[in-house]
Amino acid sequence: MNVSDAIKYKRAVRQFQDKPLPRDVILAILDAGRRSQSSKNTQPWDFIVIQDKVTLKALSNLGTYAGHLAGAALGVAVITPSPEQRFSIMFDAGQAAAYMQLAAWELGIGSCLATIYEPEKARQLLGFPEDLFIRIAISFGYPLQDDQFDSPPVKGGRRSFEEVVHWERW
Amino acid sequence: MNVSDAIKYKRAVRQFQDKPLPRDVILAILDAGRRSQSSKNTQPWDFIVIQDKVTLKALSNLGTYAGHLAGAALGVAVITPSPEQRFSIMFDAGQAAAYMQLAAWELGIGSCLATIYEPEKARQLLGFPEDLFIRIAISFGYPLQDDQFDSPPVKGGRRSFEEVVHWERW
Numbered sequence: 001m002n003v004s005d006a007i008k009y010k011r012a013v014r015q016f017q018d019k020p021l022p023r024d025v026i027l028a029i030l031d032a033g034r035r036s037q038s039s040k041n042t043q044p045w046d047f048i049v050i051q052d053k054v055t056l057k058a059l060s061n062l063g064t065y066a067g068h069l070a071g072a073a074l075g076v077a078v079i080t081p082s083p084e085q086r087f088s089i090m091f092d093a094g095q096a097a098a099y100m101q102l103a104a105w106e107l108g109i110g111s112c113l114a115t116i117y118e119p120e121k122a123r124q125l126l127g128f129p130e131d132l133f134i135r136i137a138i139s140f141g142y143p144l145q146d147d148q149f150d151s152p153p154v155k156g157g158r159r160s161f162e163e164v165v166h167w168e169r170w
Numbered sequence: 171m172n173v174s175d176a177i178k179y180k181r182a183v184r185q186f187q188d189k190p191l192p193r194d195v196i197l198a199i200l201d202a203g204r205r206s207q208s209s210k211n212t213q214p215w216d217f218i219v220i221q222d223k224v225t226l227k228a229l230s231n232l233g234t235y236a237g238h239l240a241g242a243a244l245g246v247a248v249i250t251p252s253p254e255q256r257f258s259i260m261f262d263a264g265q266a267a268a269y270m271q272l273a274a275w276e277l278g279i280g281s282c283l284a285t286i287y288e289p290e291k292a293r294q295l296l297g298f299p300e301d302l303f304i305r306i307a308i309s310f311g312y313p314l315q316d317d318q319f320d321s322p323p324v325k326g327g328r329r330s331f332e333e334v335v336h337w338e339r340w
Contacts, residue, residue, distance in 0.1 A: 003276040006173045007202045007269050027331075032177050034334050035323070036268070039285065043329050048336045055338065079340075083257050087305050088285070090257050094264025098206070099177050102272070106173040115209065115258070128340040135257050153205070159213050161197075164204050166218045168225065170249075170298040 001106045010102065013110025013148055014068035016141025020051070021073045025107050029140060030076070032103035036096040039088035045096050048126050050075040055125065059114075059137060062122050066114035072139035076100065077116075077126055082133045090135070097138060110143040171276040180272065183280025183318055184238035186311025190221070191243045195277050199310060200246070202273030206266040209258035215266050218296050220245040225295065229284075229307060232292050236284035242309035246270065247286075247296055252303045260305070267308060280313040 030047055038044060050056055051074055059077070060069035069075050078097060083089045101111045114137045116122050122134045143149075158164075200217055208214060220226055221244055229247070230239035239245050248267060253260045271281045284307045286292050292304045313319075328334075 001172055003171060003173055003176045003272050004198065004202070007205055007273060010207075012207065028174065030335050031331060032174070034328055034331055035177055037180075037182065037283070039283075041327070043334070046334055046336060046340075048338070048340060050338060052338055083260070087253050087260050090253070090260035091264035091267070091306065094261035095268040097261070098265040098268035102173050103177060113207070113209075126339055128336075136261065157211070158204055161201060161204060164213070164216055165200050166216060166298075168218070168220060168222055169296055170216075170218060 006102050006105050008153060009149065009151070010105045011148060011151070012112045013143045014112045015144035016071050016073055016110065016139070017144055019073060019142050021109065021140065025109065026074060028107060029100050029104045029109070033096040033100040036099045038092035038095070042092070044080050044089045044092050046079040048077040048079060048128065050077065058125050059122065062118040063114050063116045066116065066137065068112050068139045069114050069137060071141070073141035076138045076140065077122070077134055078136045078138065079128050079132050079134055083135070093136060097136060100138060104140055108142065108149065109140050110148055111138055111140045113138055176272050176275050178323060179319065179321070180275045181318060182282045183313045184282045185314035186241050186243055186280065186309070187314055189243060189312050191279065191310065195279065196244060198277060199270050199274045199279070203266040203270040206269045208262035208265070212262070214250050214259045214262050216249040216302070218247040218249060218298065220247065228295050229292065232288040233284050233286045236286065236307065238282050238309045239284050239307060241311070243311035246308045246310065247292070247304055248306045248308065249298050249302050249304055263306060267306060270308060274310055278312065278319065279310050280318055281308055281310045283308055
């Protein structure tokens with residue numbers, strides 16, 4: 001799958017088949033995130049990889065729209081330093097997440113971001129150190145609907161090109 | 171170019187040929203950013219597209235490692251709401267930037283991020299509203315070195331997989 005098609009057709013997938021991901025697929029997704037660029041190559045991320053259904057269910061209860069994690073074959077918790085330290089931390093986490101989600105899409109795996117609003121409970125669940133932070137977890141799995149990879153993009157799902165793009169000056 | 175190769179081989183390109191980008195290429199890069207996903211589909215970004223050499227040179231002086239903007243064929247200033255409003259703004263900007271840079275790479279265009287440390291001067295230069303914010307601009311252009319697209323990844327450029335990835339719990 002070429003890059004432009006991945007970007008054009010990729011959509012959020014929130015319902016997954018009850019089917020585990022092959023280990024090489026999991027490794028490829030994680031490695032895409034690991035390879036991502038970052039400010040001054042600080043690589044401000046760790047990934048906690050969750051396949052245990054009990055943990056996924058518990059994590060899914062720690063965000064408002066995080067329910068899809070409960071049905072995921074794989075959850076990846078994106079752990080970073082506190083984003084209050086510098087603006088680049090969440091920017092870099094966003095780049096790494098985009099890499100993982102695009103790499104997954106090419107491999108036939110859907111995904112969706114979840115926002116974790118209860119970081120202290122997530123810390124207890126996942127055991128990461130007190131000086132680190134969680135805001136984002138990502139669900140991955142085979143889409144329940146198998147027409148996800150060649151459906152056209154939803155019309156009107158984004159602001160228009162003319163609204164977003166300014167030439168030379170605002 | 172498939173997604174995994176783009177992710178594997180993409181590298182920061184800071185030196186560019188003195189050659190403009192075709193308009194359809196510019197539109198494709200910008201559209202990749204526009205299509206990116208965002209928290210609750212807020213699309214917290216505007217893109218100011220700069221091809222004027224005087225403006226590029228001026229912008230390149232507003233960040234510590236931003237010099238590469240002066241030689242770019244195209245600069246894209248990523249304008250967002252204040253990132254202090256919510257953590258997702260810079261995360262979403264990171265996703266959009268990753269999409270633009272990967273889309274460009276597939277089209278034979280190198281790119282590099284610049285951090286803008288003088289936002290007020292950038293505002294005067296680019297004319298965006300006071301309630302909006304700039305931290306990131308992206309240089310794009312044909313790489314000066316033409317072996318950039320098939321060079322192997324730099325060894326040791328990233329933390330090891332074992333260090334970054336934690337299984338089930340930290």
